[in-house]
Amino acid sequence: MNKSYLSKYINRYKKQFFIALTFLILETMGDLIQPTIMSKIIDNGVKRGDMNYVLKLGGIMLLMTALGAICAVVRNIVSSRVSQSFGADLREDLYIKIQDFSFDNIDEFQDASLITRLTNDVNQIQNFSHGMMRVFVKAPVLGLGAIVMAFILNPKMALILLGVVPVVGIVIALNLKISYPIFTEIQKALDKVNGVMREYLAGIRVVKAFNRFDYEQERFRKVNQNLKGITLKGMRITAVFNPVVALVVNIGIVLVLWFGGLGANVGNMEVGKIMAFINYMTQVLFALMIMTRVLNMYIRAKASAERIGEVFKAENTILTKDAPIPIIGVKGQLEFEKVYFRYHSGSRYVLEDIDFSAKPGETLAIIGTTGAGKSTLINLIPRFYDVTEGKIKIDDIDIKDISFNELREKIGIVPQKVxxxxxxxxxxxxxxxxxxxxxxxxxxxxxxxxxxxxxxxxxxxxxxxxxxxxxxxxxxxxxxxxxxxxxxxPTILILDDSTSAVDLITERNIRKGLKEYLKDTTTILIAQRITSVMDAEKILVMDRGKIVGIGIHEELMKDCEIYQDIYHSQIGKEVHSLDV
Incomplete structure (x- = not known):
């Protein structure tokens, strides 16, 4: 697993983790000793008819069983607390990291994928850590301990165990190699399911309005069937490897019974030891089966850990300086100086040569054709994205020199999508x-x-x-x-087509109230209706990412063809009704 970010959680919970492991090992030691005690009861007590011996060792077995149960209870309490705390901390840190992301980072990962990483991927790692303190560590300890105890009982018979373990090890290694890429694909397929589901729920009213249920069902069916197919592929591999492990170990048990029976017939092997051997073989089988399950969970947890690691490793594309310039008594003078912007390197510029200024208390209106870059432009002011070239200044200070908190504290935004x-x-x-x-x-x-x-x-x-x-x-x-x-x-107020759903009279009253309430606030107003911008002190006309006109209404009606087109296409519907 990726330890670069997990190390801090390991250090935070390692004491409690080792406490859980200590009680787990004590519990396992009790399990390992019991078959040997049982063999002594049979060979030395039952065979000779010594009931005192049987009762004495039987009492010891009961005592060890009770102590094992106490250890199991303590271990369960500690492991549950540690795993839940670890999962909660990891999920919170991941959430904080995502909160710090720029829009570029969020666009790169996609919303649905981030949701999957916050939920399913964190759960995979949390479940693995919980299992580590419950049965995962117990499996190798129990397996190795069973082999050691078997050697103590009968070294020759124990060679059967040594023959079984390498074969099972090869099977497990093959499982690990084949399964890992598949479980990585499962998580990606789950991302797609979450993406379709999230999109459907967000646009459910549109789906109902256009009666596109069949289309949405087909979209979901495709990603759901894809998830099903990949998951079944992973399960088929598990279905093959687990029985193979069980088969190999059971062959070992048959060999123990065969050679043990032969030894018992000639008097070289006692019945109690044969039963103890069978118990140890069963413990080895249990241990190997658990280790196979562990590796399957490890594969999933490893894939999830790497996906979460990608989020933690991601560098915020928008950085703030170590010693930002404090802005005290800011007035709201806004300047764009030869600004160019594109979303990704290599892509075309979305904004080109944007150069304008807005004074404190001034209303700057932006109007233009659909896709002209109006919303993109105002997203640069609070640094949702950073300019590719040029500068944006507030009171002659480059916004890159201002901390995010201070910059955004001075800006009020009414987004286009409320x-x-x-x-x-x-x-x-x-x-x-x-x-x-x-x-x-x-x-x-x-x-x-x-x-x-x-x-x-x-x-x-x-x-x-x-x-x-x-x-x-x-x-x-x-x-x-x-x-x-x-x-x-706010010192700067951004209104991104924020009155498009209200009637003209209400919009006029809102504009009047804003003018009185925010006399010294610089207002950036984006609108589709020309009546919303005609009274602005400065109107900026955009087309295809460029400024094609700037001035007041009367000036643009003389000099800007695109502004004239917008005006003439709307004048009959709106201007006369407002007596502008």
Whole structure:
């Protein structure tokens, strides 16, 4: 397994781990001694009719059984605590690592794969660690101990055991070599199942609206059948190797009975020792079967450990400086200087030669054709992605020189795709500021034109929202999202087409409220409707990742053909209705 990241957990829990192993070994030693005691009871007690001897050694066997049970209870308690704590710590550290990822990192791994690594892969390693403290270590100790005890009883007969072990070792090695790649594929197939399922649940309303159940069932059937096929392939290998191990060991038991019987007939072997030998052969069989199971679990855990290791090894593509520049009293002057951006090296530029500025208190509106790069541009401001070339500055400070926390604390974002969390409406608004008072929550809700519909609910601001705010309309979700951003009192406010689902009158009232509430805030507004941008102090027109026009409405109507096209395509529907 990958020990580079597991070493810290090994060091953290090694004392408790060794305590569990100590009790496990004591339990195993008791199991190993009992067949020898039993042979003495038969050969020295039962054979001679000495009941005192039988009762004495029988009492010792009972005592050792009781001590073994106590050791097993302690070992189970310690192993359960250690494995659960280890799993919880690993899962939490992995979650924190993913939280620190840039969008590039998340795009690389994919959401579904990260979910599988957080759940199934962590469980595989946790189960293996639990098994290590329960039966996995016991198996080799029991197997080796049984061979040693067999040699003490009868060295010649013990040679049968020495003949069995190498054959089984070869079988196990073949199992390991063949199985590992298959179990790695199983985890990847599980990623695909989770991906399809997650996509379906996220878009279930669209699926229902277009009645595409057959299509979705077929998609799921393909990935599910793929998972089934690969899993069956792995299980078939296990189904072949486990019986082979059992067959080899059982052949050894038959040989013990054969040669033991011959020895008993000529008086060279006592019946008690033959029974003890059979017990030791059974223990060896148990040990080898468990070790085969261990290796199967090890293969899965190793594959999972490497997948988790890939996440821990991944370097954040967006780095902050060791000594970032503190931003105190920031005003919100925003500048893009010859910015170029592409998502991956070698791919085409999504943004080219972006050069503009926005003053504190100014509203900069961005409009353009679909796919022009508007949302990509504003994703660069809070450093969800880093520029490929050029600089972005806030108050003449390169944002790469500012810590993530300080930079994002100054920015309020209303994303194009609104996401609300399970909880009350008040809780969702206070995501922007957990210390906000009820009065502040109500104030920003009024500015966002959300107070009215919130109070129409029986529970008001305490109304419980399902996952993603499923019990709200699109416009209601957008308004709560705006309130959530406003309560931060941001220096820079980014609105990414955040009023597309509200009516024109409500949108106008929101814009009016924003202007009064955030007089000194730099506002970046992306919109599809031209009426949303016409009043802005500066309008930036984009097409195919480039700025093709910049100025106020009147200037663009004279000089920018694309702006004119957008205006003429919408003017009849919206402008007259607002008397602009």
């Amino acid at each position: 996401l609300l969390f399970t909880g009350s409406i008040k809780d969702n608004i206070k995501w922007g500021d957990k210390d906000a008072t009820d009065e502040e929550v109500e104030k920003v809700a009024k500015i966002a034109q959300a107070h009215g519909f919130i109070m129409s609910f029986n529970e008001g601001y305490d109304t419980y929202l399902g996952q993603g705010g499923v019990n709200l309309s699109g416009g209601q979700k957008q308004r709560i999202s705006i309130a959530r951003a406003l309560i931060k009192k």
